[in-house]
Amino acid sequence: MPELPEVETIARQLTKKISGKKIVGVITTRKKLIKEIPPQTFQSKIEGKSVKEVSRRGKVIIIKLEDKLFLIFHLRISGWLILSKKIEKFSAVAFRFEDNELLNFCDTRLFGDIRLIDNWQKLPFIKKMGPEPLDLNERQFIKLFAGKKAKIKPLLMNQEFLAGVGNIYAQESLFCAGIHPERTADTFKREELEKIYHCLLSTLKEAIKKKGTSVDTYRQIDGKDGGYVPFLKVYRRENKPCLHCKTPIERKVIAGRGTYLCPHCQM
Numbered sequence: 283m284p285e286l287p288e289v290e291t292i293a294r295q296l297t298k299k300i301s302g303k304k305i306v307g308v309i310t311t312r313k314k315l316i317k318e319i320p321p322q323t324f325q326s327k328i329e330g331k332s333v334k335e336v337s338r339r340g341k342v343i344i345i346k347l348e349d350k351l352f353l354i355f356h357l358r359i360s361g362w363l364i365l366s367k368k369i370e371k372f373s374a375v376a377f378r379f380e381d382n383e384l385l386n387f388c389d390t391r392l393f394g395d396i397r398l399i400d401n402w403q404k405l406p407f408i409k410k411m412g413p414e415p416l417d418l419n420e421r422q423f424i425k426l427f428a429g430k431k432a433k434i435k436p437l438l439m440n441q442e443f444l445a446g447v448g449n450i451y452a453q454e455s456l457f458c459a460g461i462h463p464e465r466t467a468d469t470f471k472r473e474e475l476e477k478i479y480h481c482l483l484s485t486l487k488e489a490i491k492k493k494g495t496s497v498d499t500y501r502q503i504d505g506k507d508g509g510y511v512p513f514l515k516v517y518r519r520e521n522k523p524c525l526h527c528k529t530p531i532e533r534k535v536i537a538g539r540g541t542y543l544c545p546h547c548q549m
């Protein structure tokens with residue numbers, strides 16, 4: 283599933299490529315992805331509108347159109363975006379620009395969703411969303427843990443606790459911090475939370491620099507893979523030697539999600 287670095291990459295690339303461009307057509311192959319309004323209304327409201335800007339909140343892409351309308355894309359587990367000259371193979375909805383380029387929302391499993399809304403801040407899942415990790419300083423980050431007792435890995439992935447962190451970057455950050463993903467939030471010393479904070483931020487920033495991790499369907503908007511896979515230190519490295527101590531990396535299911543860790547380095 284695309285996480286903060288992947289969605290940030292897409293938002294930055296789209297900003298460069300589609301800002302100021304007018305959408306002249308909407309081609310809907312899979313109606314299921316368009317939520318809350320009929321596809322016909324969706325189409326007629328969008329056609330003729332120019333893109334003002336593209337941004338991100340958590341794992342959500344926000345495309346601001348003219349007339350205070352917002353296109354909200356949630357890629358969920360199997361969605362990706364491609365800007366090309368044709369309707370792509372798994373295109374569910376495609377937006378045609380006046381220069382004939384198409385922004386394809388592709389989705390193999392159709393769990394993604396697309397909304398057209400005038401007040402995106404009022405969407406329930408946006409209202410409940412926790413802070414953006416890259417906007418927090420160390421003190422603000424540590425404050426989030428007050429009164430929390432959940433296991434650290436599912437806590438970091440909880441979008442109401444912190445926005446944008448998912449399965450890959452929670453594991454990579456905890457390996458970096460030397461913290462066992464099953465430790466509960468009430469067991470940490472201040473220095474450990476400081477370590478988690480710095481590891482989380484450096485991991486997210488590095489992954490943005492490398493344009494994200496392509497292990498599933500995620501691609502950059504030109505269809506190329508993100509460049510972060512060679513920098514993953516634990517994710518999907520079961521039985522391979524830990525890069526610090528050579529102990530074989532273990533896989534454990536924690537809160538229903540596969541989790542990779544070094545049983546020696548992560549306490």
Ligand SMILES: [Zn+2]
Nearest residue numbers: 524527544547
């Ligand atoms: Zn180790």
